[in-house]
Amino acid sequence: MKTTTSGSIQVAAAQARSRQLMSSLMLYLPLLIPVLVLSVIPLVQGIWLGFTDYKLGTTPPRFNFLDNYARMLADRDFWMSFRTGFVWTFTVTAGEIALGMGLAMILNARLPMRGLWRILILIPWAMPPVIKGLIWRFVYHPDAGLLNYGLMSLGLLRDPINWLSDFSWALPAVIVVGIWTGLPLATIVLLSGLQTIPEELAEAGSLDGASGWQQFRNVTLPLLTPIIIALSSLEFIWNFNSFGLVYVLTEGGPAGLTRLPMLFAYLEGFAFGNLGYAAALGNVMVLVIGGFVLYGVRRQAAATI
Amino acid sequence: MTLSRSTRRRAGTALLFIPLSAYVAFLAFPLLWLLSTSFKLPNEIMVSRPAIVPKQPTLENYREVLGPEGVVRPSLNTFKVSVAAALLALAIALPAAYALARKQSPLNKAIIGWILVSQSFPSILIIVPLFLILARVALSNSHVGLIFVYVVWSLPFVLWILHGFVKGLPVELEEAAAMDGASFPQILFRILMPLLLPGLATTLLYALVNAWNEFFFALVVLKDPDLVTIQVSLARFRGIEGLARWGPLAAGSVVATLPALIAFTFLQRRLVSGLLSGGVKN
Numbered sequence A: 001m002k003t004t005t006s007g008s009i010q011v012a013a014a015q016a017r018s019r020q021l022m023s024s025l026m027l028y029l030p031l032l033i034p035v036l037v038l039s040v041i042p043l044v045q046g047i048w049l050g051f052t053d054y055k056l057g058t059t060p061p062r063f064n065f066l067d068n069y070a071r072m073l074a075d076r077d078f079w080m081s082f083r084t085g086f087v088w089t090f091t092v093t094a095g096e097i098a099l100g101m102g103l104a105m106i107l108n109a110r111l112p113m114r115g116l117w118r119i120l121i122l123i124p125w126a127m128p129p130v131i132k133g134l135i136w137r138f139v140y141h142p143d144a145g146l147l148n149y150g151l152m153s154l155g156l157l158r159d160p161i162n163w164l165s166d167f168s169w170a171l172p173a174v175i176v177v178g179i180w181t182g183l184p185l186a187t188i189v190l191l192s193g194l195q196t197i198p199e200e201l202a203e204a205g206s207l208d209g210a211s212g213w214q215q216f217r218n219v220t221l222p223l224l225t226p227i228i229i230a231l232s233s234l235e236f237i238w239n240f241n242s243f244g245l246v247y248v249l250t251e252g253g254p255a256g257l258t259r260l261p262m263l264f265a266y267l268e269g270f271a272f273g274n275l276g277y278a279a280a281l282g283n284v285m286v287l288v289i290g291g292f293v294l295y296g297v298r299r300q301a302a303a304t305i
Numbered sequence B: 001m002t003l004s005r006s007t008r009r010r011a012g013t014a015l016l017f018i019p020l021s022a023y024v025a026f027l028a029f030p031l032l033w034l035l036s037t038s039f040k041l042p043n044e045i046m047v048s049r050p051a052i053v054p055k056q057p058t059l060e061n062y063r064e065v066l067g068p069e070g071v072v073r074p075s076l077n078t079f080k081v082s083v084a085a086a087l088l089a090l091a092i093a094l095p096a097a098y099a100l101a102r103k104q105s106p107l108n109k110a111i112i113g114w115i116l117v118s119q120s121f122p123s124i125l126i127i128v129p130l131f132l133i134l135a136r137v138a139l140s141n142s143h144v145g146l147i148f149v150y151v152v153w154s155l156p157f158v159l160w161i162l163h164g165f166v167k168g169l170p171v172e173l174e175e176a177a178a179m180d181g182a183s184f185p186q187i188l189f190r191i192l193m194p195l196l197l198p199g200l201a202t203t204l205l206y207a208l209v210n211a212w213n214e215f216f217f218a219l220v221v222l223k224d225p226d227l228v229t230i231q232v233s234l235a236r237f238r239g240i241e242g243l244a245r246w247g248p249l250a251a252g253s254v255v256a257t258l259p260a261l262i263a264f265t266f267l268q269r270r271l272v273s274g275l276l277s278g279g280v281k282n
Helices: A002-049 A067-073 A076-108 A114-121 A129-139 A146-153 A170-195 A199-207 A212-240 A244-249 A261-271 A275-304 B005-038 B060-065 B072-102 B106-120 B123-136 B143-167 B171-179 B184-213 B216-221 B230-280
Strands: none
Touching (some): A002 A275, A002 B106, A002 B123, A076 A114, A076 A170, A076 A261, A076 A275, A076 B005, A114 A170, A114 B005, A129 A146, A129 A170, A129 A244, A129 B005, A129 B230, A170 A212, A170 A244, A170 B005, A199 A212, A212 A275, A244 A261, A261 A275, A261 B123, A275 B106, A275 B123, B060 B230, B072 B106, B072 B143, B072 B230, B123 B143, B123 B216, B143 B184, B143 B216, B171 B184, B184 B230
16 A cells, blocks of 8 residues: 555656656747757867868868867967967956956945946946957057057156057057956956955954954955856956957957967968868867866865865 | 044045046046047047047047948947847747746756856857858848847857846745646746846846947858948958048947947846846855
8 A cells, every 4th residue: 555655656756757847848949949050060060170171162071080189289370379368368367356356345345426436347348349459459559549648748658669569568468458358347246246245244353353454365255265266267268268359459460479269260260261270279279168167166166165 | 543433434435546546547548538539530639649638529520420331320230130139039048047947857957058068169169160051041141140140149148147037036926826826828927027027128138238249250140241230340440441540430439339338337236136146046
C-alpha cells in the first residue's frame, strides 16, 4: 500500500516536471529560433572558419587544421597586436575601476545637487563610439587641439605634439579615451554597491577610532569585492573585444602601435580578405577571454570562502 | 579647539567639490567643446587658440546638416531600424525572461550559457557567417537584415535585464491569482504586465539607444548610401572631408548624441537596479 502511494507520488512528480519543461519550452520558443539561426549557427560556423583557408572570393573554404595558428606563431603583427591588446585591456580596466571607485565615493557623500552631477558624469557612456572618436581626434589635433593649447598655455609643453601619430604617445592617448569611456558605468555600478553598505557600519568604525583609510581598507573594500570582481571581468571582456572607438581614433596606427586584436582581425578579414585567418584570430581571443574569466571566477570563489 | 562633528563633516563635504569638479571637467568637457564647435565658422575652428565661447556664433552648421545632404535621412533610417529591433527583441525576450525567472528547467542553464558566450565572443567571429546567411536570403544591404542582426545582438542583454525585473516582483501575487482561478494569459496580462511596465520601458529605451549608437554591424551590413545609419554616415563624413569640415560634423554629432543622452538620464538608476536584481537574487 505504502509503496504504491510513493510510486504514484513519483509519477505525479515526473509528470509535473515534464509539464513544467513543456511550458518553459513554449515560453522559450520565440527566442530559440532566431537565436539558433542568427547566433548559435553563425558562431559555430565562425569557429569552424578559423580552421580553414577561407578567403574573400569564390573558392569554398578548405579545412587546413592548425595552419592558421602555426602562421600566427610566426606573425610579428599578431604578437604585437595581442601585446597592445593586453596593455590596453589591463590599464583601461584598472584605470576605470580605480578612478570609478574615487568618484563613486564622492557621489556617495551627501552632496548638494547630486542629481545634476550624476547626469553630467554619464555623458561619455551615452555618446555613440563614433562620435567619441571624432571628438577626441579633435582634442588631440596637433594644430587646433585643445590639449596642446591647454598644456602650452600652462607652460608644460613648448612644441605641439601630434598625440595620435606619435610613437610613444599614441597608445597612452588612446588608453585615456578608453578610461574616459568606461568610467561612467564603473562609477554607477560601484556607487550602487556602496549604497548597499549600511551606514551604521561606517559609523561604528569611526566611533572605534578607525581612520578614513582603515575604514575603506577593512570595511568598504571587502564588502565591495564581489562587485569589483564581476565588474572587472565584464570590463576585461568588453575592452579586449573593443573596436569602434580605436577604429575611429587611429585605425590602429601609427605603424600598428594601437592595433588592438579585434582591429587586427577586422583588417585581416575585410581589408586583406583573409577571412579564415581573421576567424582564427577570433578563436584565440575567445581562448584568452575564457582563460581569464575562469581565473576570475576561481578567485571569486576563493575570496568568498 | 576641537571642531564640532557637524562642522568637520561640512568642511569635508566642501573639500570633495575639488576632485568632483576635476572628474566632471574630464568627463563632460568634450561634449561642451563639441557644442561650442558646432556654433563656429571655419575661421574660428582651425586656430591654435580655440575659445570655448564662439565669438561669432552661427547656425550655418545646423542649417547644413539638417538640409537635404545632411543627417536627416540617416537619422530616420536609424530610428526606423532601432525602434523595430527594440520592439521585436522585447516581444521575443519577455516570455523567455518569465521562464528564466519563474520556471525551473534544464533549459535555463543552456540559455544562461548562451547569454555568457554571446557576450564574450568577439563580433569578428559571428559577422562573416552572419553576413553570408543574410546574403543567402537576400537580406544583406537591407534594413530588415540589420533589424534581425540587432535583435539577436541585443537579446542577451534585454533578456537578462527583463528577467531581473520579473524576479523583482513578488511571486505571491501570481500564486494568489492562480488560487482564484485566473488562467496563465490572465495572470500575464492583467497582473504582471502593469507591474512590469516601468521595467519594460527601461529595457526598451536601452535597446533603442544601443541600436542607435551601433557602428560595426551597420558598417558591414549596409552598402547603399541611401540606407546607411547615422553613425556610419558621420564616420564617412569624417573620412571624406577631414578636419576642414569640422563645423557641420560637430553639429551632426550633437544631433546624433542628444537622443541617446536624454534617454540615458532617464535610464541610469532603473537600469542598474535591473542589472543587479538579476544577479544578486540568484
